[in-house]
Amino acid sequence: MNDIELQLADLLGAGAVVSDEGLRERYLLDWTRSTRGEAAAIVRPSSVADVARTVAWCSARGLGVVPQGGHTGLAGGATPIESSREVVLSLELLNRVREVDAVSNTITVEAGAVLHNVQEVAAQANRLFPLSLGAEGSAQIGGCIATNAGGTAVLRYGNARELVLGLEVVLPDGTVWSRLRALRKDNAGFDLKHLFIGTEGTLGIVTAATLKIFPQPRQKLVALIGTPSPQAAVELFVDVRDEFDASLTGFELMAGEALSLACTHLRRARPLPGLDPYVVLLELSSPRAGGTLTEPLLECLGNATERGVVTDAVIASSDHQAQSLWEIRETVPEAMLRHFPQVSAHDVSVPIARMAGFIEQLETMVAERWPQLSPLLFGHVGDGNLHLNFVSPQPIDAEVFGELERAATSASYALVGELGGSISAEHGIGTHKMNLFHRLEDKAHLDLMGTIKRTLDSRRTMNPGKVFPRGG
Amino acid sequence: MNDIELQLADLLGAGAVVSDEGLRERYLLDWTRSTRGEAAAIVRPSSVADVARTVAWCSARGLGVVPQGGHTGLAGGATPIESSREVVLSLELLNRVREVDAVSNTITVEAGAVLHNVQEVAAQANRLFPLSLGAEGSAQIGGCIATNAGGTAVLRYGNARELVLGLEVVLPDGTVWSRLRALRKDNAGFDLKHLFIGTEGTLGIVTAATLKIFPQPRQKLVALIGTPSPQAAVELFVDVRDEFDASLTGFELMAGEALSLACTHLRRARPLPGLDPYVVLLELSSPRAGGTLTEPLLECLGNATERGVVTDAVIASSDHQAQSLWEIRETVPEAMLRHFPQVSAHDVSVPIARMAGFIEQLETMVAERWPQLSPLLFGHVGDGNLHLNFVSPQPIDAEVFGELERAATSASYALVGELGGSISAEHGIGTHKMNLFHRLEDKAHLDLMGTIKRTLDSRRTMNPGKVFPRGG
Numbered sequence: 001m002n003d004i005e006l007q008l009a010d011l012l013g014a015g016a017v018v019s020d021e022g023l024r025e026r027y028l029l030d031w032t033r034s035t036r037g038e039a040a041a042i043v044r045p046s047s048v049a050d051v052a053r054t055v056a057w058c059s060a061r062g063l064g065v066v067p068q069g070g071h072t073g074l075a076g077g078a079t080p081i082e083s084s085r086e087v088v089l090s091l092e093l094l095n096r097v098r099e100v101d102a103v104s105n106t107i108t109v110e111a112g113a114v115l116h117n118v119q120e121v122a123a124q125a126n127r128l129f130p131l132s133l134g135a136e137g138s139a140q141i142g143g144c145i146a147t148n149a150g151g152t153a154v155l156r157y158g159n160a161r162e163l164v165l166g167l168e169v170v171l172p173d174g175t176v177w178s179r180l181r182a183l184r185k186d187n188a189g190f191d192l193k194h195l196f197i198g199t200e201g202t203l204g205i206v207t208a209a210t211l212k213i214f215p216q217p218r219q220k221l222v223a224l225i226g227t228p229s230p231q232a233a234v235e236l237f238v239d240v241r242d243e244f245d246a247s248l249t250g251f252e253l254m255a256g257e258a259l260s261l262a263c264t265h266l267r268r269a270r271p272l273p274g275l276d277p278y279v280v281l282l283e284l285s286s287p288r289a290g291g292t293l294t295e296p297l298l299e300c301l302g303n304a305t306e307r308g309v310v311t312d313a314v315i316a317s318s319d320h321q322a323q324s325l326w327e328i329r330e331t332v333p334e335a336m337l338r339h340f341p342q343v344s345a346h347d348v349s350v351p352i353a354r355m356a357g358f359i360e361q362l363e364t365m366v367a368e369r370w371p372q373l374s375p376l377l378f379g380h381v382g383d384g385n386l387h388l389n390f391v392s393p394q395p396i397d398a399e400v401f402g403e404l405e406r407a408a409t410s411a412s413y414a415l416v417g418e419l420g421g422s423i424s425a426e427h428g429i430g431t432h433k434m435n436l437f438h439r440l441e442d443k444a445h446l447d448l449m450g451t452i453k454r455t456l457d458s459r460r461t462m463n464p465g466k467v468f469p470r471g472g
Numbered sequence: 473m474n475d476i477e478l479q480l481a482d483l484l485g486a487g488a489v490v491s492d493e494g495l496r497e498r499y500l501l502d503w504t505r506s507t508r509g510e511a512a513a514i515v516r517p518s519s520v521a522d523v524a525r526t527v528a529w530c531s532a533r534g535l536g537v538v539p540q541g542g543h544t545g546l547a548g549g550a551t552p553i554e555s556s557r558e559v560v561l562s563l564e565l566l567n568r569v570r571e572v573d574a575v576s577n578t579i580t581v582e583a584g585a586v587l588h589n590v591q592e593v594a595a596q597a598n599r600l601f602p603l604s605l606g607a608e609g610s611a612q613i614g615g616c617i618a619t620n621a622g623g624t625a626v627l628r629y630g631n632a633r634e635l636v637l638g639l640e641v642v643l644p645d646g647t648v649w650s651r652l653r654a655l656r657k658d659n660a661g662f663d664l665k666h667l668f669i670g671t672e673g674t675l676g677i678v679t680a681a682t683l684k685i686f687p688q689p690r691q692k693l694v695a696l697i698g699t700p701s702p703q704a705a706v707e708l709f710v711d712v713r714d715e716f717d718a719s720l721t722g723f724e725l726m727a728g729e730a731l732s733l734a735c736t737h738l739r740r741a742r743p744l745p746g747l748d749p750y751v752v753l754l755e756l757s758s759p760r761a762g763g764t765l766t767e768p769l770l771e772c773l774g775n776a777t778e779r780g781v782v783t784d785a786v787i788a789s790s791d792h793q794a795q796s797l798w799e800i801r802e803t804v805p806e807a808m809l810r811h812f813p814q815v816s817a818h819d820v821s822v823p824i825a826r827m828a829g830f831i832e833q834l835e836t837m838v839a840e841r842w843p844q845l846s847p848l849l850f851g852h853v854g855d856g857n858l859h860l861n862f863v864s865p866q867p868i869d870a871e872v873f874g875e876l877e878r879a880a881t882s883a884s885y886a887l888v889g890e891l892g893g894s895i896s897a898e899h900g901i902g903t904h905k906m907n908l909f910h911r912l913e914d915k916a917h918l919d920l921m922g923t924i925k926r927t928l929d930s931r932r933t934m935n936p937g938k939v940f941p942r943g944g
Contacts, residue, residue, distance in 0.1 A: 102710075103706065104823040104826075104856070126714075148659050148663070150657055150659075154656070159657060161663070171916075175919075179914075179917065181894070182892060183821050183823065183892075184856050185622055185631060185852075185855045185857045185897040185898060186821060186896075187631075187670055187894070187896045187897060187899065187901075188894045188895050188909055189901060189913060189917065190667075190921045191633070191666060191669070192917070192920055194663060194667075198662070198663055199662050215715075217717075238575055241687060242598075242759065243760060244760075245687045245759035246628075246717070246719075286717075287715060287716060287717035287719075288716075292764060349656070349657045349658060351573065351576040352656070353576040382656075383656040384655060385656070385657045420654060422655055422659070424659045424660040425655075425657040425658065426657060428659045429659075429661060433660070441660070444643075445649065445651065445661065446661075447647075448649060449662050449664065451927060452662065452924075452927070455924070
């Protein structure tokens with residue numbers, strides 16, 4: 001053990017310090033394997049008091065604290081950067097479910113609870129915790145809150161932010177700010193929990209949260225729908241939203257090619273035989289059992305077909321089939337990464353009304369200016385969120401690909417800006433988008449963010465080098 | 473005109489300064505008539521640039537700025553306090569609807585737009601702007617956002633906060649922070665709009681907002697339901713919520729006496745002839761026309777009746793009848809104020825699971841300790857929000873009433889605190905609850921609020937004496 005590790009072992013007990021070289025690796029490398037760091041020490045406190053003690057200790061010494069959850073972030077926000085000046089603080093041992101309240105419809109969990117476990121505990125109480133994303137088997141609640149995680153249920157239930165009623169947070173000086181209120185309405189003073197949601201551990205460490213849970217849907221209807229264009233997909237979305245409102249729980253868009261890739265990867269036939277350029281995965285849910293959704297959906301699709309907005313559709317006739325359609329959608333990212341050796345992946349949002357125009361402009365632009373590249377698109381149309389990827393259909397030199405994708409990326413972000421969009425819909429800023437963010441963002445906004453950061457974290461010890469440049 | 477008025481007339485044009493004595497009164501007195509102030513000047517800027525100019529001018533001179541909307545606040549947060557050092561800034565001339573987007577389902581409006589007008593503009597686009605409250609004919613959007621207004625649609629659509637996608641704000645130094653993003657997902661940097669929602673104009677002035685709009689419900693079902701106890705009402709709520717989820721758009725509780733008072737005031741017969749101690753007003757909505765809600769509701773009420781949770785019910789058979797049931801609920805506050813010369817009115821929330829226990833403890837406590845008082849309750853059970861009033865059924869000396877109600881109020885707030893509740897569910901802190909708030913609130917929370925206030929409003933010119941004590 002080095003000197004910092006020894007002192008932290010004194011403070012927290014030797015068991016709280018991860019010093020075994022083999023074990024350490026897990027805390028230094030992200031799931032994306034894109035970022036590897038080093039750290040002066042790695043600790044796993046087992047109580048909120050120990051988190052507070054660690055943070056205060058680091059603050060007093062000017063050591064950085066890097067909060068860590070399930071290592072599933074996609075922006076490099078949880079990896080240490082500077083070896084000798086940073087302590088990794090894993091929340092994984094703080095993983096209790098403190099309370100489930102099926103009357104208030106709230107659940108209070110600690111930051112290290114794995115998302116999938118929280119879903120399970122809610123289900124045992126006959127309730128739904130709706131946050132749902134590919135990495136839910138590893139992602140921890142604290143990380144989900146710190147990154148304001150999105151996923152596939154945002155359309156109906158909102159991002160992680162919308163699910164948080166109360167928080168317990170360790171502030172940068174080690175103070176515990178505890179507001180685990182299970183209240184639907186509370187206008188007594190400032191609602192400061194929002195300072196810690198989506199701020200990627202740069203203002204404090206979430207140690208527990210009181211979250212909303214919901215009635216479980218008893219009926220789900222899933223359909224895969226072929227559509228001739230992004231514009232048609234958006235028109236269909238507006239139709240279905242007007243008809244079903246909160247019963248519309250999923251509206252995902254995939255380029256036809258993405259569907260084919262996923263089906264090939266899964267060794268399945270394409271559920272829609274036609275080569276529709278775009279395909280929608282739609283999900284309707286109802287708290288009541290019985291087929292009250294099928295007829296109005298068929299009517300809606302019939303009207304849309306007459307107007308040329310829908311070319312083909314298949315409605316799942318069983319839960320198994322419904323799951324299998326969702327599996328195709330969820331396989332797209334992996335299938336893409338396996339099929340194309342080089343992928344330039346982005347996560348942007350635009351107002352829904354500008355989504356179709358954005359896709360069309362983007363496709364034209366890439367075809368004209370970088371014909372060696374091809375955009376491969378999928379995303380959450382109902383949230384205005386597009387996962388935009390540039391791939392090269394033909395083998396291409398890595399350096400050449402890099403040059404092309406940098407140019408295409410830069411032009412795409414400029415377009416996103418013109419359309420009033422966001423350069424990071426879901427994944428956050430972390431380290432990956434930090435420079436881009438500071439280059440493109442309004443000065444007044446950066447100034448205000450900087451003011452808040454300097455005030456709450458005056459010693460600059462909270463997750464240094466994330467969101468803000470080191471010392472910036 | 474005094475010196476400050478003359479200088480502001482120079483800055484903004486003479487037309488922007490309200491100097492006529494008769495006109496001034498309107499800006500110095502709240503709707504509740506509980507607070508009257510004086511001001512060095514009253515200005516009505518007609519552009520965001522003029523708001524910014526006024527705020528910067530006041531900041532440079534250390535003059536307080538009191539932002540004003542429709543004067544319908546219930547916490548005294550929009551009335552000037554110290555005559556010579558404060559400028560009232562009315563937003564009422566900034567009242568344009570800048571954009572309605574029925575595809576993105578967003579509406580962008582200026583702060584001075586009257587809530588009812590915003591609802592109307594949305595309706596013209598076949599959309600619903602759901603924020604709805606008694607004062608909607610006067611309340612302005614800026615004030616609704618600054619106070620995070622609640623109302624009768626919170627159960628399904630959330631408070632004002634949940635409806636805000638983007639904001640434009642004039643900061644205390646006159647900088648315009650403009651983030652009118654119409655995005656459902658945006659994790660690029662801190663989501664700082666929450667610093668200005670519900671902070672009652674103490675950190676900046678909201679000048680415009682991009683808000684969510686929704687599909688219009690095409691079917692509504694309203695029922696008035698008698699129930700033997702608060703516990704039974706909460707049990708019914710849980711049943712109905714599980715069965716209808718987002719289709720449950722209203723669940724209001726009234727003490728039987730409140731129902732009787734409202735009916736007497738409206739010169740109508742009680743819709744439920746029995747003297748049920750508590751009555752629920754329930755509303756279900758569906759985006760689809762046709763009676764898909766009636767049968768499951770009848771089944772639900774049938775089961776609840778068997779279990780003794782419901783004693784009687786009437787379901788509105790027409791829109792007219794539905795409105796008339798809502799009118800009874802909305803008349804309760806006025807009927808109460810007319811009937812009882814002295815009313816001590818409060819607005820608290822507790823977790824839903826503790827609502828029934830709270831009411832029962834409260835009733836027992838008041839009956840035992842202050843038998844001259846009687847609690848008269850109504851509220852939004854689905855939000856855990858209770859409007860709690862102490863009245864004196866028998867004529868009583870004002871001073872005696874004051875003593876009794878202060879004791880009962882203090883004990884009630886203590887109970888709210890024990891149950892993890894809030895001393896201000898909807899109305900905010902303003903001046904009315906400022907001392908109470910600072911006495912009861914956690915130190916860590918007050919400290920963090922104070923830090924934010926000192927940082928963003930370092931000259932303490934934004935709505936001085938509201939939420940925070942003057943100079944505190």
